[in-house]
């Protein structure tokens with residue numbers, strides 16, 4: 016999205032109505048943004064976001080280019096907001112080392128000294144937080160154990176798999192024991208076991224009372240960690256709240272189910288008599304059915320195929336992904 020950079024000053028926080036502030040997480044507000052915008056020259060990264068984030072795990076969902084990384088960078092003090100502000104525990108983040116000490120950040124991109132061991136990498140970065148050599152070493156060891164990398168910590172990062180790289184980045188973010196953690200697309204490129212380890216860890220951090228903000232463009236990834244989500248698109252908050260509410264929004268819209276079975280035309284004709292069947296579209300091996308009542312449609316397809324002896328080979332929904340949610344919300 017491209018439009019001229021704003022010239023007006025940010026409005027004061029007090030001028031915002033409560034309804035203009037997105038509220039996620041539980042308990043006291045830990046992370047806050049007020050009228051936060053960030054412009055890359057004439058391209059907007061984050062557009063006037065006001066949000067209060069409490070404890071627990073919160074998912075920041077949006078398609079590629081939505082502004083997730085830019086928002087995380089503003090909230091962690093890596094980028095100075097063009098307008099507006101970000102705070103952690105009430106203190107402004109930008110240019111404030113005290114705020115940095117309270118947060119841990121797991122970036123999407125790798126930025127390693129590849130020839131360092133995992134252990135040295137975490138220890139050195141922890142020393143930069145102001146800890147003595149021995150304290151930093153002890154904290155690093157603890158964090159490395161938390162991500163189950165103790166056995167591999169002596170190896171050079173160059174030799175690490177993608178999943179191990181993700182975990183050593185997480186150890187780096189945890190070592191100084193921050194209460195607030197930011198994960199930018201933490202599951203990218205990980206295998207199923209690595210994913211499980213990271214998801215479990217994120218949930219545990221949330222259960223222990225940390226505030227954890229996790230960005231992703233994949234709905235089911237975030238769903239595995241939390242039901243508390245914020246949807247962003249084109250730099251703006253589109254919706255927030257419980258993931259089930261978002262699912263309800265999906266269900267309020269025509270839902271497309273793909274069916275492959277023996278004699279697809281026969282099953283399609285059986286479905287065509289129901290009022291919630293909106294459209295049928297055939298493919299080489301099956302058909303798409305659009306329905307206004309997905310729950311009914313799923314059970315009906317299963318029931319009819321059994322009753323009429325039509326073996327089902329595929330029953331899937333292409334609408335379960337995030338792009339569908341966004342299509343609905345934007346339209």
Ligand SMILES: Nc1ncnc2c1ncn2[C@@H]1O[C@H](COP(=O)(O)OP(=O)(O)OP(=O)(O)O)[C@@H](O)[C@H]1O
Pocket residue numbers: 016055058059060061077078079080081082083084085086232
């Ligand atoms: N360094 C940059 N220079 C110019 N534009 C940028 C830069 N970084 C991001 N943008 C633009 O800002 C917008 C938001 O990008 P951002 O990287 O924050 O999105 P994202 O949701 O994190 O997406 P992705 O997961 O693809 O990184 C996009 O339009 C993007 O092209």
